[in-house]
Amino acid sequence: xxxxTWRQHRKETLFVIAALAVLAVLLIPSxxxxxxxxxxxxxxxxxxxxxxxxxxxxxxxxxKTDCGPxxxxxxxxxxxxxxxxxxxxxxxxxxxxxxxxPLVSREIEHGxxxxxxxxxxxxxxxxxxxxxxxxxxAVVFAAAYTVLLTWWMTPLNMVGGSRLSLLxxxxxxxxPIAYTLFAVALGAxxxxxxxxxxxxxxxTVAGFLVVRLLxxxxxxxxxxxxERRTYPYAVGESAPNxxxxxxxxxxxxxxDADGSLLQSGTVWCSGPADAxxxxxxxxxxxxxxxxxxxxxxFQYIEAGLFTALAVALLALAVxxxxxxx
Amino acid sequence: xxxxTWRQHRTHVLFAxxxxxxLAAVLVPTGRQMHRVFVDSGLSGCLDAMSRAEFVPExxxxxxxxxxxxxxxxxxxxxxxxxxxxxxxxxxxxxPLVAREVEHGxxxxxxxxxxxxxxxxxxxxxxxxxxxxxxxxAYAELVSxxxxxxxxxxxxxFSSLTFDVVGVVPIGYTVFAVAAGIAAxxxxxxxxxxxxxxxxxxxxxxxxxxxxxxxxxxVRERRFPVVTDTRPNALLGDWLLDYGLYAPDGHKLxxxxxxSCAPAATESCPYLPGSYNLHTYQPADRFWLFQHxxxxxxAALAVVLLALAVxxxxxxxA
Numbered sequence: 300x301x302x303x304t305w306r307q308h309r310k311e312t313l314f315v316i317a318a319l320a321v322l323a324v325l326l327i328p329s330x331x332x333x334x335x336x337x338x339x340x341x342x343x344x345x346x347x348x349x350x351x352x353x354x355x356x357x358x359x360x361x362x363k364t365d366c367g368p369x370x371x372x373x374x375x376x377x378x379x380x381x382x383x384x385x386x387x388x389x390x391x392x393x394x395x396x397x398x399x400x401p402l403v404s405r406e407i408e409h410g411x412x413x414x415x416x417x418x419x420x421x422x423x424x425x426x427x428x429x430x431x432x433x434x435x436x437a438v439v440f441a442a443a444y445t446v447l448l449t450w451w452m453t454p455l456n457m458v459g460g461s462r463l464s465l466l467x468x469x470x471x472x473x474x475p476i477a478y479t480l481f482a483v484a485l486g487a488x489x490x491x492x493x494x495x496x497x498x499x500x501x502x503t504v505a506g507f508l509v510v511r512l513l514x515x516x517x518x519x520x521x522x523x524x525x526e527r528r529t530y531p532y533a534v535g536e537s538a539p540n541x542x543x544x545x546x547x548x549x550x551x552x553x554x555d556a557d558g559s560l561l562q563s564g565t566v567w568c569s570g571p572a573d574a575x576x577x578x579x580x581x582x583x584x585x586x587x588x589x590x591x592x593x594x595x596x597f598q599y600i601e602a603g604l605f606t607a608l609a610v611a612l613l614a615l616a617v618x619x620x621x622x623x624x
Numbered sequence: 625x626x627x628x629t630w631r632q633h634r635t636h637v638l639f640a641x642x643x644x645x646x647l648a649a650v651l652v653p654t655g656r657q658m659h660r661v662f663v664d665s666g667l668s669g670c671l672d673a674m675s676r677a678e679f680v681p682e683x684x685x686x687x688x689x690x691x692x693x694x695x696x697x698x699x700x701x702x703x704x705x706x707x708x709x710x711x712x713x714x715x716x717x718x719x720p721l722v723a724r725e726v727e728h729g730x731x732x733x734x735x736x737x738x739x740x741x742x743x744x745x746x747x748x749x750x751x752x753x754x755x756x757x758x759x760x761x762a763y764a765e766l767v768s769x770x771x772x773x774x775x776x777x778x779x780x781x782f783s784s785l786t787f788d789v790v791g792v793v794p795i796g797y798t799v800f801a802v803a804a805g806i807a808a809x810x811x812x813x814x815x816x817x818x819x820x821x822x823x824x825x826x827x828x829x830x831x832x833x834x835x836x837x838x839x840x841x842x843v844r845e846r847r848f849p850v851v852t853d854t855r856p857n858a859l860l861g862d863w864l865l866d867y868g869l870y871a872p873d874g875h876k877l878x879x880x881x882x883x884s885c886a887p888a889a890t891e892s893c894p895y896l897p898g899s900y901n902l903h904t905y906q907p908a909d910r911f912w913l914f915q916h917x918x919x920x921x922x923a924a925l926a927v928v929l930l931a932l933a934v935x936x937x938x939x940x941x942a
Binding site (some may be wrong): 311376387388389393396397464465466497500501504 | 692720724817881
């Protein structure tokens, strides 16, 4: 059974190893370049030296925050690469599509499951070996590419916004492994219903996209209650801390002194207090946000959610296989 | 044959129409909201009235375009997801077209019922081709409309986040992906390998053409001195390919967007006299030309792949 499963999947395994190699060739040089620029320009040290206060004093020489010019320089050089990470949104889906979906449906479509089941291999053993090997392979692959991508994205995370934000959170840490597991389980289960390869793949695409997007858009902002912070419109000789960009801002509003909303987004004015009177005294910004330190908590919550879903789908798939004709 | 093809593909079509409806359900409300903010904030009118000059004064307004682009930046990011729609169409419509029949042996049934191979191929290809073309046009139009405000406020319509998902190129990509799927099916003859081959061929071709894109036409150069009180007009939407500060003898000192000193501060200017900034770029008005070149490349590749597929159907498949 092990040998058979290996024979059935060895081409796909080769394909995946080649894909990983291509990925490594693309990511390692550009990642090294970014990492060396990140530490070499002093940006890493500068960001490490910042405290966590909401407002920081402006540098009297440049009129900017201490790390602002370095950040802008790094961003203009590498910021364009950040969206590339988003393409990895589809990697778990592809694994589910090419490894999960054909797992059961292809055997049923070709009738080959009957051959195996009549050769003294029980259904449960057949399922256990097939699922076990494919899932182990998928998890190893997912872990490998996630480690690579997490390393690649580290400098970009520090400059381009929050690690928690949509489509950035999703490409690093441990969640891609859970997504991959979920995609494979979804494909395997769908195969027991639709029993043909192509419809199974289509159902896998649709199911994966719907679940992933719904959880990312609707559930993730509410894993923990968001925090709130305010800072005034007239910030004097200071500016909002560059580190605030690391927090995941859920909503921003600019309010006047009695608390009514003037506009969405934030507005602030540096300089002497008498130059910043446009909106009256006491105007302030209000932000609801998830702090950057919650990154790992959120990762564990989301990974746990998808792993639990995957286990439920797999259990259902095993149950259905035991009753297939 | 027409009826058979329709029966074989009607769930596909249903699925595609549902997907398109789901896409519209997300894009139409968000797009209307973005268009409304674009007009109501005065940004649209300001961009219409803005200076078309190549250089503008230091303090020229950006119409609030930067703020708008920041606010809707996520939309632009999400748009990159649409770059894979052509691939999905190629994998699910193109790859199984021949591979599934051959894998199941159903092509023999049809060919022995008085339908010639050529007619079989012609009906299947033309029906699937027409449907995919209609789908591609529909979603390309939808996404182009949706991204219009962001493309006008953002850096350039040439940025790969925008260029690849608007205009006519998505149609070219889709036709190519379907043709690649069909041809892969005549070579590998089983569905899953044909789909995998479609995936690889599509990604490789897209990346290769995207790398060649800056060189479709000779780039233009824009030189300007370091002592200046004007800056290049970023709102023109030119596709900036490279930039830097150059010494008077022409060698590149640093890669910076712009180094400048106000004319009043010439004495304290840290740069050598005669240093200059150099931008190489593709002008914004080449946008449609580039769109047509790229769509043409993919359409031509699609024709070649389809000819290969027909050839293999006639000669190679037993």
